[in-house]
Amino acid sequence: MNHSARWSNVLLSPDRTESYLDYARGWEKRIGSFLELSPPVPASPPRGDLAGIPFAVKDNIAVEGFNLTCGSKMLAGLKSPYTATAVRRLQEAGALVVGKTNLDEFGMGSSTDTSALARTSNPWDTSLVAGGSSGGSAAAVAAGIVPFALGSDTGGSIRQPAAFCGIYGLKPTYGAVSRYGLVAYASSLEGIGVVAESVGFARRVFEVIRGIDPLDHSSVEYLPSGQTPPRPRLGVVRGLAGLSGEIERAYRRAADLARGLGMEVSEVDLKTFDYVVPAYYTIATAEASANLARFNGIRYGLRPEGTENPEQLVKGARNRGFGDEVKLRILLGTYVLRSGFQDRYYVRAQKIRTAIRNDLQALFGAVDLLLLPVFPTAAFKHGEAGLTPFQQKLADRFTVTANLAGIPALSFPMGSEAGAPLGLQLLAPAFEEERLFRAAESFAEAVPLEHPPGYSEEWRS
Amino acid sequence: MYQAFVGLEIHVQLLTKSKVFCGCRAAFGDEPNTNVCPVCMGYPGVLPTLNRQAIVQAYLVARALDCELSESAVFERKNYFYPDLPKNYQISQLGSPVGRNGRVDLDLGGSRRRVPIREVHLEEDAGKMIHAGDVSLLDYNRAGTPLLEIVTEPVLERGEEAELFLQYFRRMVRYLGVCDGNMEEGSLRCDANVSVNRPGKGLGSKVEIKNMNSSRFVKKALAFEIARQSGLLDRGAPVAQETRLWNENRDLTEAMRSKEEADDYRYFPEPDLPPFKPDAAFLLDVEKGLVELPSARRERLVAEYGLGPDQVDFIIDEKSRADFFERTVALGADPLAAASWLGSDVKRLLNREGVELAESPLTPERLAGLLVLLASGRIHGKIAKQVLEVLFAEGKDPETIIRERAWEQLIDAGAIAKLVDEAIDANEKAAAQIRAGDEKPVGFLVGEIMKATSGRAEPQLVRSVLKERLAKSR
Numbered sequence: 035m036n037h038s039a040r041w042s043n044v045l046l047s048p049d050r051t052e053s054y055l056d057y058a059r060g061w062e063k064r065i066g067s068f069l070e071l072s073p074p075v076p077a078s079p080p081r082g083d084l085a086g087i088p089f090a091v092k093d094n095i096a097v098e099g100f101n102l103t104c105g106s107k108m109l110a111g112l113k114s115p116y117t118a119t120a121v122r123r124l125q126e127a128g129a130l131v132v133g134k135t136n137l138d139e140f141g142m143g144s145s146t147d148t149s150a151l152a153r154t155s156n157p158w159d160t161s162l163v164a165g166g167s168s169g170g171s172a173a174a175v176a177a178g179i180v181p182f183a184l185g186s187d188t189g190g191s192i193r194q195p196a197a198f199c200g201i202y203g204l205k206p207t208y209g210a211v212s213r214y215g216l217v218a219y220a221s222s223l224e225g226i227g228v229v230a231e232s233v234g235f236a237r238r239v240f241e242v243i244r245g246i247d248p249l250d251h252s253s254v255e256y257l258p259s260g261q262t263p264p265r266p267r268l269g270v271v272r273g274l275a276g277l278s279g280e281i282e283r284a285y286r287r288a289a290d291l292a293r294g295l296g297m298e299v300s301e302v303d304l305k306t307f308d309y310v311v312p313a314y315y316t317i318a319t320a321e322a323s324a325n326l327a328r329f330n331g332i333r334y335g336l337r338p339e340g341t342e343n344p345e346q347l348v349k350g351a352r353n354r355g356f357g358d359e360v361k362l363r364i365l366l367g368t369y370v371l372r373s374g375f376q377d378r379y380y381v382r383a384q385k386i387r388t389a390i391r392n393d394l395q396a397l398f399g400a401v402d403l404l405l406l407p408v409f410p411t412a413a414f415k416h417g418e419a420g421l422t423p424f425q426q427k428l429a430d431r432f433t434v435t436a437n438l439a440g441i442p443a444l445s446f447p448m449g450s451e452a453g454a455p456l457g458l459q460l461l462a463p464a465f466e467e468e469r470l471f472r473a474a475e476s477f478a479e480a481v482p483l484e485h486p487p488g489y490s491e492e493w494r495s
Numbered sequence: 496m497y498q499a500f501v502g503l504e505i506h507v508q509l510l511t512k513s514k515v516f517c518g519c520r521a522a523f524g525d526e527p528n529t530n531v532c533p534v535c536m537g538y539p540g541v542l543p544t545l546n547r548q549a550i551v552q553a554y555l556v557a558r559a560l561d562c563e564l565s566e567s568a569v570f571e572r573k574n575y576f577y578p579d580l581p582k583n584y585q586i587s588q589l590g591s592p593v594g595r596n597g598r599v600d601l602d603l604g605g606s607r608r609r610v611p612i613r614e615v616h617l618e619e620d621a622g623k624m625i626h627a628g629d630v631s632l633l634d635y636n637r638a639g640t641p642l643l644e645i646v647t648e649p650v651l652e653r654g655e656e657a658e659l660f661l662q663y664f665r666r667m668v669r670y671l672g673v674c675d676g677n678m679e680e681g682s683l684r685c686d687a688n689v690s691v692n693r694p695g696k697g698l699g700s701k702v703e704i705k706n707m708n709s710s711r712f713v714k715k716a717l718a719f720e721i722a723r724q725s726g727l728l729d730r731g732a733p734v735a736q737e738t739r740l741w742n743e744n745r746d747l748t749e750a751m752r753s754k755e756e757a758d759d760y761r762y763f764p765e766p767d768l769p770p771f772k773p774d775a776a777f778l779l780d781v782e783k784g785l786v787e788l789p790s791a792r793r794e795r796l797v798a799e800y801g802l803g804p805d806q807v808d809f810i811i812d813e814k815s816r817a818d819f820f821e822r823t824v825a826l827g828a829d830p831l832a833a834a835s836w837l838g839s840d841v842k843r844l845l846n847r848e849g850v851e852l853a854e855s856p857l858t859p860e861r862l863a864g865l866l867v868l869l870a871s872g873r874i875h876g877k878i879a880k881q882v883l884e885v886l887f888a889e890g891k892d893p894e895t896i897i898r899e900r901a902w903e904q905l906i907d908a909g910a911i912a913k914l915v916d917e918a919i920d921a922n923e924k925a926a927a928q929i930r931a932g933d934e935k936p937v938g939f940l941v942g943e944i945m946k947a948t949s950g951r952a953e954p955q956l957v958r959s960v961l962k963e964r965l966a967k968s969r
Contacts, residue, residue, distance in 0.1 A: 221766035327583035
């Protein structure tokens with residue numbers, strides 16, 4: 035990897051760390067991608083495949099010695115007593131954690147604006163959101179502060195901010211990467227993945243973090259078919275509605291480009307497409323209602339003063355610790371799991387989920403890869419000028435399919451329009467990440483990576 | 496007359512080294528919050544990992560209760576908020592527990608009652624909260640320790656039957672080595688559901704009873720509750736569907752909460768644990784743990800050794816005791832003698848010393864040695880009891896004890912004859928009486944000889960030599 039040589043030296047001496055921090059802080063004033071930035075001073079030169087390479091970690095992934103806030107007042111100031119398996123594997127390969135990045139509170143959002151702790155903006159244009167929920171990780175990579183960062187993807191939370199910031203974002207096969215150390219939002223849908231400045235980095239990081247973990251019983255042995263078709267059959271979806279002009283153009287351009295790159299392009303139908311968002315939000319919020327129950331202010335986290343009894347303490351902590359979006363999703367999840375209502379909501383959503391899996395399995399008999407938009411629009415504006423929370427949820431329709439089906443997806447840059455980057459995604463059958471990397475590398479040859487204004491590599495040389 | 500339907504819900508704390516979903520020590524008598532880690536404290540981002548020993552023990556109990564063993568045991572989240580529950584959900588089982596449809600054939604003193612077992616499921620225990628003055632304190636050492644829940648169908652009809660079932664069950668889990676069965680300390684807990692109705696009318700309103708921490712309390716609480724509900728029905732009053740607590744000080748049950756306040760636990764499958772699918776190696780481990788259970792052993796000991804009903808009940812009550820007994824017999828002791836000694840003198844000494852058989856100086860080798868000495872006439876009964884006392888006090892073998900103390904019975908005819916002659920010489924009058932045909936003083940003379948030998952002389956031999964001597968000289 036041609037760029038690693040330059041990245042592997044950036045923290046090797048106090049002088050270099052100083053220049054590193056100068057560059058990072060310059061960006062941070064504008065984009066606020068980090069909640070905690072504290073590059074280590076290696077006692078001895080790191081060793082391993084990723085020796086000395088700095089990386090950032092979304093603040094819902096545990097790193098001992100760093101905070102683990104999840105962007106929530108509930109956990110502000112919580113130090114993690116342990117390290118996530120994926121992070122530990124990267125550290126064992128010599129990579130260095132420089133800090134923790136901002137996110138939508140507990141990963142619930144598509145803009146990073148639901149973070150209760152900091153505001154993150156898009157490096158391309160600070161009036162735009164960086165996307166979410168892994169917005170901090172994507173912004174930090176796009177700004178060139180780190181070559182890659184860990185994020186988590188429950189319904190698009192890696193791919194969408196990667197697309198909004200013009201970089202690569204991999205959501206791996208469910209179970210391929212240990213979830214140990216990822217603060218759970220929707221356990222059966224999410225996983226740790228990577229945002230990266232290049233396909234090469236995404237691949238190398240994925241190779242390090244994947245594999246079965248005894249601490250995560252849902253992790254699996256990584257067993258790819260080993261077959262990557264030289265002329266992959268690419269499915270493009272017929273009749274996608276509701277796309278913005280620039281995304282529709284990018285989608286068509288990519289399909290045309292694919293033909294030019296020697297792929298066999300065919301139009302396909304996604305029969306279950308209309309059901310993915312309701313099914314996703316039913317399952318995700320149901321799991322969230324249980325996953326977030328542990329935050330009660332007793333053992334750690336926000337604890338209100340002067341409460342009379344444990345019940346008051348718990349109610350006070352949850353009332354003050356959680357933001358509106360989090361409360362909304364907990365309420366929704368509690369509702370769909372009520373006895374007498376499970377059949378109507380949770381059980382039905384699981385049936386839809388099975389139908390989606392079957393739909394995709396059938397589809398992957400006819401094509402090797404599926405091309406989809408990541409989001410109906412490019413990065414939107416902060417606040418009221420942007421999308422409402424409801425519009426944002428509807429817009430998840432392109433990303434949640436991969437989570438419901440447990441299959442890998444990679445978002446990749448497709449140029450920019452009007453100062454905002456555009457991104458699309460490729461989906462593959464489970465364990466076929468290598469197909470995604472190969473195809474994205476082909477696209478990269480035709481569409482050179484663009485950087486936001488202010489991006490620089492000079493400080494690294 | 497009414498018919499009562501009683502079902503039991505039994506919670507068993509499994510004797511595993513570590514907790515069910517993390518590596519912490521499963522010991523909760525320790526300093527509060529010392530056996531805890533991010534997993535059992537419910538820190539963000541951690542995941543449960545299933546303890547193999549716990550799931551083996553769970554299947555073992557299900558197997559011992561003749562359950563259908565699940566080929567895919569599913570863990571589910573049971574959601575409720577309580578400060579002692581770190582995650583505010585308990586990992587438990589609902590739709591597909593470890594075992595289902597088992598049975599116990601209960602011996603009701605002559606008649607038999609088949610008690611169907613509805614299910615056996617594995618779950619995690621919660622911590623403990625105590626209120627001290629104006630603060631509430633939490634100890635999470637117990638949080639995440641493995642708990643097995645066993646639910647019977649409501650087929651028991653009286654408190655005595657429930658007590659018998661519990662005794663049977665307690666003995667069984669102790670035989671299997673999966674629980675110490677201590678109800679006072681809560682390692683075995685029992686809740687009951689009771690409904691009373693007119694015969695043939697099916698189940699009545701279900702009342703749950705909690706807080707019965709001994710099998711005797713279960714009997715008393717159920718007797719009270721059945722009588723209470725019958726009284727209500729007599730008066731034509733409705734029986735409220737509720738949860739009641741046994742008050743052991745007042746000998747009655749008291750309402751705790753009504754069904755309307757009952758929680759909705761919003762169960763759903765635990766996404767962090769795939770269904771557990773036992774493979775052949777696992778099932779082999781389960782079979783290996785399946786020891787001969789108390790009822791089967793009872794039948795065998797009666798058939799093999801001819802033990803009486805009370806004797807056999809005492810012997811099989813503890814697996815270690817039954818093992819001790821059979822080992823003693825294998826070493827040459829008479830079975831009835833061994834059972835009788837274990838049930839009387841040994842039991843008395845154990846109680847006096849306050850020790851368990853296994854921790855006492857008595858071993859099967861020593862008991863067998865003692866009983867063989869007794870059976871061969873080398874010592875007699877009274878000396879044997881003394882030997883046992885010394886054995887407990889000094890921890891020595893019976894042979895050593897009788898040698899050191901010269902307690903071996905005098906059975907040498909020459910030596911006895913000498914003693915007899917001395918006694919005759921010293922008691923001329925008595926000897927003359929006997930010679931004259933009056934047998935009365937024989938006992939006196941035997942007693943004198945026994946006294947002179949501190950009881951070591953073999954009484955029968957003394958008696959016969961004495962008679963012989965006095966007859967001869969007539």
